[in-house]
Amino acid sequence: xxxxxETSVAATVAALSDIVGPQACLTAADDTATYTxxxxxxxxxxxxxxxxxxxxxxxxxxxxxxxxxxxxVVPQGGNTSLMGGAVPDASGNAVIINLKRMNRVLxxxxxxxxxxxxxxxxxxxxxxxxxxxxxxxxxxxxxxGSCQIGGNLSTxxxxxxxxRYGNMRDxxxxxxxxxxxxxxxSGLRGLRKDNTGYDLKQLFVGSxxxxxxxxxxxxxxxPLPRASSVAFVAVANPAAAVSLLGEAKKxxxxxxxxxxxxxxxxxxxxxxxxxxxxxxxxxxHDWMVLIELTSGSAAESLDQTxxxxxxxxxxxxxxxxxxxxxxxxxxxxFWRIREEISDAQTRTGGSIKCDVSVPLSRIANFIxxxxxxxxxxxxxxxxxxxxxxxxxxxxxxxLRPADRDSKEFLAAHYKTISHAVDSLAHAAGxxxxxxxxxxxxxxxxxxxxxxxxxxxxxxxxxxALDPKxxxxxxxxxxxx
Numbered sequence: 001x002x003x004x005x006e007t008s009v010a011a012t013v014a015a016l017s018d019i020v021g022p023q024a025c026l027t028a029a030d031d032t033a034t035y036t037x038x039x040x041x042x043x044x045x046x047x048x049x050x051x052x053x054x055x056x057x058x059x060x061x062x063x064x065x066x067x068x069x070x071x072x073v074v075p076q077g078g079n080t081s082l083m084g085g086a087v088p089d090a091s092g093n094a095v096i097i098n099l100k101r102m103n104r105v106l107x108x109x110x111x112x113x114x115x116x117x118x119x120x121x122x123x124x125x126x127x128x129x130x131x132x133x134x135x136x137x138x139x140x141x142x143x144x145g146s147c148q149i150g151g152n153l154s155t156x157x158x159x160x161x162x163x164r165y166g167n168m169r170d171x172x173x174x175x176x177x178x179x180x181x182x183x184x185x186s187g188l189r190g191l192r193k194d195n196t197g198y199d200l201k202q203l204f205v206g207s208x209x210x211x212x213x214x215x216x217x218x219x220x221x222x223p224l225p226r227a228s229s230v231a232f233v234a235v236a237n238p239a240a241a242v243s244l245l246g247e248a249k250k251x252x253x254x255x256x257x258x259x260x261x262x263x264x265x266x267x268x269x270x271x272x273x274x275x276x277x278x279x280x281x282x283x284x285h286d287w288m289v290l291i292e293l294t295s296g297s298a299a300e301s302l303d304q305t306x307x308x309x310x311x312x313x314x315x316x317x318x319x320x321x322x323x324x325x326x327x328x329x330x331x332x333x334f335w336r337i338r339e340e341i342s343d344a345q346t347r348t349g350g351s352i353k354c355d356v357s358v359p360l361s362r363i364a365n366f367i368x369x370x371x372x373x374x375x376x377x378x379x380x381x382x383x384x385x386x387x388x389x390x391x392x393x394x395x396x397x398x399l400r401p402a403d404r405d406s407k408e409f410l411a412a413h414y415k416t417i418s419h420a421v422d423s424l425a426h427a428a429g430x431x432x433x434x435x436x437x438x439x440x441x442x443x444x445x446x447x448x449x450x451x452x453x454x455x456x457x458x459x460x461x462x463x464a465l466d467p468k469x470x471x472x473x474x475x476x477x478x479x480x
Contacts (some may be wrong), residue, residue: 009048016051024052035096036087040346043084046092056215064182066095072470073097075209077151080143082353083439085208085475099105099150105129113221114190119150119214130375135221136164142339150214156206158435162255163390168205171220175201177212178219180466190218208437209472211465220252225294229302234285234320239364241289241389244318248309258292259390264380266341273344280323280334290338325409339388350400350409357392358430366428373420374398378413393434396421438476447478
């Protein structure tokens with residue numbers, strides 16, 4: 001005998017299959033497993049179905065049907081979220097709309113320096129399409145092969161080039177989005193000046209799919225760099241790194257594209273994870289930075305500029321040692337070390353990911369205070385600290401001791417360490433999420449760090465666009 005729920009689920013699957021086609025409406029557990037579990041395997045859920053629309057019209061029709069029948073919808077891109085924001089809960093009452101089939105680059109306008117893409121285009125594909133037109137789309141993050149532009153926008157992704165180019169809020173000119181009731185907001189305009197009232201696209205950027213489903217976007221392009229210089233540099237401490245960044249800005253100006261901080265435990269973890277790769281420098285150093293200078297002028301020698309920066313740093317005692325990439329392969333190896341830190345932690349297990357930002361002037365004190373707080377709780381924790389020093393974003397990720405079970409370590413310390421680190425970042429005038437978003441992991445913590453006025457305004461916007469609270473419910477906003 002079938003229950004009313006089974007009848008309802010069957011009706012939902014049949015209706016959604018009619019919209020997207022049976023092959024694009026997944027229900028079998030083996031087919032949906034990768035969509036209902038997050039990248040780190042920490043969050044698991046269930047779904048009525050995983051729907052793979054081919055275009056905006058199908059997204060609109062699916063969303064309208066779900067809205068009419070009071071069915072929750074979880075938007076999903078590459079499912080690379082670290083905060084559990086892209087998977088459903090365990091109730092099994094939601095539909096996942098994954099946009100991976102919407103993967104077309106619609107236009108590259110090299111004269112206007114813009115690119116229009118569907119939301120399911122991977123970051124790697126977007127960067128490749130820009131490069132084919134001798135242009136640069138400058139967002140760079142380690143998951144670029146699998147993360148998608150829609151997800152990058154919905155989380156306001158940052159990455160390693162924010163120092164020069166900004167995050168996704170700075171790199172988008174227009175979006176198309178499907179609203180919770182199925183209506184389509186059409187804002188695909190490649191204008192740098194449009195002073196006609198509220199900038200509605202920014203409502204959807206950083207909202208983690210709670211206000212609308214981004215289906216396409218117009219992105220800014222930049223001149224393709226024709227010269228670069230990359231250096232791996234040992235510094236005395238984080239305070240010296242901050243001072244060296246100031247020296248680099250003074251000497252190299254806008255050429256400073258990336259300035260990444262790396263702690264010794266982070267480097268050791270990556271070298272062990274990759275196997276066979278050596279540190280760019282001889283000797284053990286507690287703190288290092290990866291510096292990249294780029295220029296659109298082929299005639300300019302950035303290596304000489306880099307030498308000037310490093311010589312000034314050595315003279316003032318900021319720089320202990322340095323290696324400048326002698327080839328493109330060297331530069332790739334330097335960057336690989338930085339980009340593999342996140343994955344090395346995931347594969348090792350037992351990482352407490354605190355993605356915070358603080359004013360640049362307070363980074364050194366924050367790292368010292370947060371490290372002391374963590375080691376007081378777990379003296380053998382490996383202090384994997386790294387991040388985008390140039391924009392104040394610190395990935396402060398204490399890792400389990402090598403001889404400690406990951407699940408046991410997380411159960412014992414996840415909340416206490418996260419709260420301690422986040423509280424210190426907030427006290428320093430910073431944010432508990434610099435680029436990873438809130439999702440589920442930090443949803444309830446938001447009530448501790450946002451004012452009542454901020455939370456009420458956020459809820460008012462949510463209720464105005466999604467009065468039924470069906471779009472990515474129980475994400476970002478703490479319960480009222």
